[in-house]
Amino acid sequence: MSLFKRSVVSEIMSHAGVVFSTLLVVWLSVLLVRLLGEAANGSIGADVVFGLATFSSITALPVILSVSLFIAVLTTVTRNFRESEMVVWFASGLSLKDWVGPVLRCAVPVAIIIAVLTLMASPWAYRQISEYRQRYEQRSDLSKVTVGQFIETDEGARVFFAEEPTEEGAEMGKVIARVIDPEWLSVITAQGARIQTEANGDRFLVLTDGHRYDLKPGKPDFRLIDFERYGFRLESKAEANSAEAVRRMAESQIKARPTMSLMADNNDKARSQIMWRMALPLAALNLALLAIPLGAVNPRLGRSGDLLIAGLVGLLYMNLINLSRGWIGNGQLAFGVGLWLVHAVFAALMVYMMWRKLRVKAPKDPLPKTA
Template sequence: MSCVMHRYLGRELLRYWLAFTLVLWLVLLAARFSLYLGQAASGRIPADTVLWLLGLKSVGIFVFLLPLTLFLALLWLLGRLNHDSEALALAASGVGPWQWYRAFAAPALLVALLVAVLSAWLVPQTAAQGYHLRAAAEQRLDASALAPGHFNFLRGGKWTVYARRTGTAPGSLEGIFIHVDRPSRPQVLVAQRASVETDKNGRYLVLGEGYQYDGRAGQSDYRRLHFKDYRIRLDPSHITVPDKQDAVPTPALIGDSSPAARAELAMRVARPVSVLVLALIAVPLARYRPAASRYTPLWLGLLLFAVYFNLLGVGHLWIEQGRLPAALGLWWVHAVVLALAAVVVFLHRRFAP
């Protein structure tokens, strides 16, 4: 295959890949944005953290999409070449399967390298920042994060806050109810109004004209106190960040022999490998008989991708639970998918009209 043909196929593949990536990325970002907006409306996170969380999450979504979008771009390009008889003309001029693989090897290797770098370095960093931001947001009680007329669950669900309505002053609330879940002595605060104030020591939620109830009603240590002003620190002094393996740096995972760390490391290795496996599958899968629909390989490809990544998820869980040896990793999934793809291609060619 000539260099001109290599450049032509590479340019067309890049065009389709960018189109698929952009469209699917925007769709998933819109879905995630809708989720964050719902959480902000219910008071689970402050509204000013929505875009930050979305930006951090977008990196992980992008890396997840890269193997799929390259696979779809290959199937679409090859399907178009078959439909327009360009592939038939190339085959008549002596272009065989190995020439197709040579043409797509460089793009597939570049995407695999990109996925490997992002999975090993950038995705853990953004995941850690996202968990920290989410934890800080959930532990931060802010009047701007409260939805009047609804129960809002803040600080990891330990605070239940209800505001009857917004106040006349900007950023103020009226009819405040706060329940603090404490195992030994639960606390309830009821106030007529609330507002946010800032001084040199930080930000505070100031409750006005209310009552504080400590303990359980009917017990000897139950107390009811009246207050004119009650100040609650909004900036938590200590932020508890959940321990998530996907936020652990790759060098730390390599030095950790726990099943959870081994499972996460296997998944980070599997992502770039999946790019090469899907590229290998795409060439024979995209070849169909003239009477068959040009979209048949695309639907078969989507089905194979769904099976592939579900198997990767199952394998990750089994390693984490100790049901599979860590040394085996997820290599068996790649072998199973290659075998399944070979069967699908054989049946497709054998029984297609």
């Protein structure tokens, strides 16, 4: 490998590593904030936050890798132009088209990794995320209560707060709960709580030594009840909404289906998902090559405008792929056309821009002679 190719490959990989690390940290920060918010609201358990963050990051890796490669090639080419290193390479007999080989040397392995992620790893990660959430939804309301935290369950109809138990062997300490039913809004306080399972399998949360305050919102009706033991039935969401859960899973879990299973289906939704999985590796290659002419800037001009245009081109590319996926899923675009159309347009754009950069312009006419 020549000195030029070694230096280009080394610089691209170095920039790609920095960009990838930065984007991954930003992604994880945003993701953890969202997951911790869901855990605080009771939508997920605190014990599954780390697992969900790991699997969600796997699903985001294809896009992060594509963007990292595009930015790495773009910054490498731009730096060589702005620091006048390209003058040295041009004087050595090289041209802009000689960048294609080193860029492909970096882009092809990354595209293969993206293909493995989109076709195999991402569907598996989506299945794990779905299983995590389903297992949490199947847990009873009491099992979701975390000592020292307010937890919402049953879509906000029940809110629990429990303290640490003070008696040895007790399941929970003091408990306060708010329960909303069609007629009454109830606030319940108790000195302790435990789970009781009946012979028929029904499970009850039994509160001891407490008070119940009932009121009708907007009306003067009010009730106060003191109790030594009070229980209400805990329903498993898997039992209450099993038919709804099956229907929802069949509609929304297409991302989690293996690629071979999607190929066996002859419907638009499956074809749109296949198109998305196949498009990301091709987009990584196209964007890497497109970054070569986009990065060939005039060092005498400002740099903000060129970088902004390059970012808009990359954003437009990914949005058009997503738009094509939606059209294929709705039956408005044929699968074969949607799979190649966007990539062909941007490949043609890359060839045209390379031609514009490589062509030799005729010298300007000399100044007209004066009489």
